[in-house]
Amino acid sequence: MTWFHTDEPEVFRSEAGEFLATHPDLHTMLLSGLGTIEQSRTAGEAPPTLLGWWREPGETATTAAFVWMPPHMLTASHLTQAAATHLAGLLSTRSEPFTHLMADDSSARAFSEAWRVTTGSSLKSGPRLRLHRLGRLEWPHVIPPGEARTVTGGDRALLHDWCTRFVAEAGSLGVDLDAFIDDRLSRGGWRLWTVGGEPVAMAAMTPVVAGTARLTPVYTLPEHRGRGYGAAVTAAVSQAARDAGADHVLLFTDLANPTSNSMYRRIGYRPVCDFRIVVA
Known part of the structure; x- marks a missing residue:
């Protein structure tokens, strides 16, 4: 062996x-x-x-x-x-x-x-994560003000700023940040939730591979949290993944964050398996 x-x-x-x-x-x-x-x-x-x-x-x-x-x-x-x-x-x-x-x-x-x-x-124990798979997509019962839009090249500086903030809060994405942003940007994988034209939350999906797409990251500006924007942009990207042909739409949650775990369950995500990151 x-x-x-x-x-x-x-x-x-x-x-x-x-x-x-x-x-x-x-x-x-x-x-x-x-x-x-x-x-x-x-x-x-x-x-x-x-x-x-x-x-x-x-x-x-x-x-x-x-x-x-x-x-x-x-x-x-x-x-x-x-x-x-x-x-x-x-x-x-x-x-x-x-x-x-x-x-x-x-x-x-x-x-x-x-x-x-x-x-x-x-090795040090890093974040404990739970993989979820989307069942039936359930849009929030009360959709917040605003709408989702596809990100363009003109939004790249905003994406870099928000991804940097996401990493500071949630930890490394495990890849080169610029390559991560540009890969999803080139494939139309990013969505912003905007209110009155102002971006308040973002989410992205990987390309569909072997019938599978994964959402990462999902981020809402701190001053706009608690208003349903994260759930709304997640639902929008989940639908985009389904429309792109994904049979399995996935995301990871941090088990230490009960708020996000609860939110994803409400829109149709169900647990698959627990994962762990270990750090040298």
């Missing part, structure tokens, strides 16, 4: 693509990360990349995978204890600094223990 790895997205897709497609909701972070790498390569860029897939002895089927663009967050599928142990060993020998990993709760705990045993260093 071992990890195989490459820096070539097409090789990774041929070896792990079928595995990722079996549960595109649980593998949403890997799929969107792989898409970002592929788009960068198409644009003539070559970000540092390590893509891995796990196979048991004598087997040809992939049963785990990870996507990593150092020094950003490594995202992993479900890991057995053996896969977690071997992944810790692999990363401990790399020249690129490992900074943080995101995986389902049990896998993140298994990797943390493996990292401690392998390196002698303990």
